[in-house]
Amino acid sequence: MKIDLSGKTALVTASTAGIGHAIARGLAGAGAHVVINGRSQASVDKALDALARQLPTARFTGIPADLSDPAQTQALVDALPAIDILVNNAGIFGLVDFFQTDDAQWDHYWQTNVLSGVRLSRALLPGMVERGWGRVVFISSESARNIPADMIHYGVSKTAQLALSRGLAKRVAGSGVTVNAVLPGPTLSDGFATMMAEEVKRTGKSLEALGKEFVMAHRASSVIQRMASVDEVANLVVYVCSPQASATSGAALRVDGGVIDDIV
Incomplete structure (x- = not known):
């Protein structure tokens, strides 16, 4: 199978390091023009330098924005070219006991892990539908189904991404646009x-x-x-973003190493 994303433009949020960086590299390796995003210009520039060394013929653009901030999210949207592939990877996590997690922390996780994807999907999905092709992927977590007792706030936000991705897939049904969630494990x-x-x-x-x-x-x-490598996670995401994955939509796709102990 040869995945060819030539002519497609992808936005991968929080792509200056980790899983997001690997996804950006994988999409670019398949021929996509990839927009790199991070919270600061310095982190974006560092990522762009690294990617240019790894894939000297690939095309990248960098736009900094803190996606927990609605104003910065809108500024990112305003600066974007037409987007064919949206990977909602921005997210935060941390060990905090439920009884020590105040409203401000709950709101910060909700703004970052959930509403960032809501805002970007609301802005970018209509263009995909109009063009008759698009891919939206939410990077959730096995914690969405296996809620960790030591970071309930994080698990709740990741479960919300599953509901959001399924609902959006139904909202754009029949349009040629797919929406899925990918659930990494450790x-x-x-x-x-x-x-x-x-x-x-x-x-x-x-x-x-x-x-x-x-x-x-x-x-x-x-x-x-x-543990999985970041490239192992990215490989699944690149496939989900490909033309070959056109019959996969509304799915929660696990790349968790089998941590979730069930058969569906």
């Missing part, structure tokens, strides 16, 4: 690397070894019994 992202930096120094273990230990301790139902 992933060897830049965020995990930062979190484990001191442990790597202390133990001398590799990040992959520590990732495996984390999975077996905290996600023992994992079938692959290790």
Whole structure:
């Protein structure tokens, strides 16, 4: 199977590092013009430099915006070319006990993880429908179905993305535009690397070894019994964005290593 996205333009939010960066690289590798987004100009410029080295013939544009802010989101929309592929990857997470999570934190997670995707989909979906082709992907999480007791606020926001993606798929039914959610599990992202930096120094273990230990301790139902790489997650997203995935819409697609212990 050869995925060819030549002539398509994609926006990948929060794509300066981690899973988002890998998705941007994968889409560009398939021929798409990719708009990189991050919260600061410095992070966007750093990502663009890295991508230019990795894919010197690919086409990238960078637009900074904090998507928890409606005004900055609108400024991003105003600066965009016509978008064929929208990957709603922007999101935050953190361990906070339910009884210590105040309204301001709930609102911050809702604005970032849910309403950023609402606003961008509202702005960009009509153009896709008019052109008769488009792809929208929400990067959710296995935590959407396996709500973590130590970050309920995060799990709730990720579950909301599943409802949003399913509802939007039904709203644009028959238009040639698909809307799906992808659910990563434990992933060897830049965020995990930062979190484990001191442990790597202390133990001398590799990040992959520590990732495996984390999975077996905290996600023992994992079938692959290790963390996924960001490229493994990106591979599924690139497929979902491809012409070959035209019969997949309204789906919650897992790339969680089998952490969610069911058969559907």
